[in-house]
Amino acid sequence: MMLAVTTFTLIIVMAMAMVRGFAGPSIFDRVLAANLFGTKTVLLIAVLGFLFGRPEFLDIALIYALMNFISVIALLRYFEHTQNPSKGGSTNE
Numbered sequence: 001m002m003l004a005v006t007t008f009t010l011i012i013v014m015a016m017a018m019v020r021g022f023a024g025p026s027i028f029d030r031v032l033a034a035n036l037f038g039t040k041t042v043l044l045i046a047v048l049g050f051l052f053g054r055p056e057f058l059d060i061a062l063i064y065a066l067m068n069f070i071s072v073i074a075l076l077r078y079f080e081h082t083q084n085p086s087k088g089g090s091t092n093e
Helices: 002-023 027-052 056-083
Strands: none
Touching: 002 027, 027 056
16 A cells, blocks of 8 residues: 555656656756656656566666666756857857
């Protein structure tokens, strides 16, 4: 019963993160919402793995967490260099 409540709560928080991602005023708010969504997805996969008795879901959750971390860092680095060319980004010279 408690795992079902946890799963439902995670889905609600994920929906709230999606709303924040679509309504974010800046690109960094949207990336932060995507990171939050990815983190909650990792938790959801882990809870579902425990709920269904499938321990291999934890391996999938760890791989997804690593991909989420690397993609958020890559996105932030990309937007850092495209939004502020005075810090070593590309210029149109």
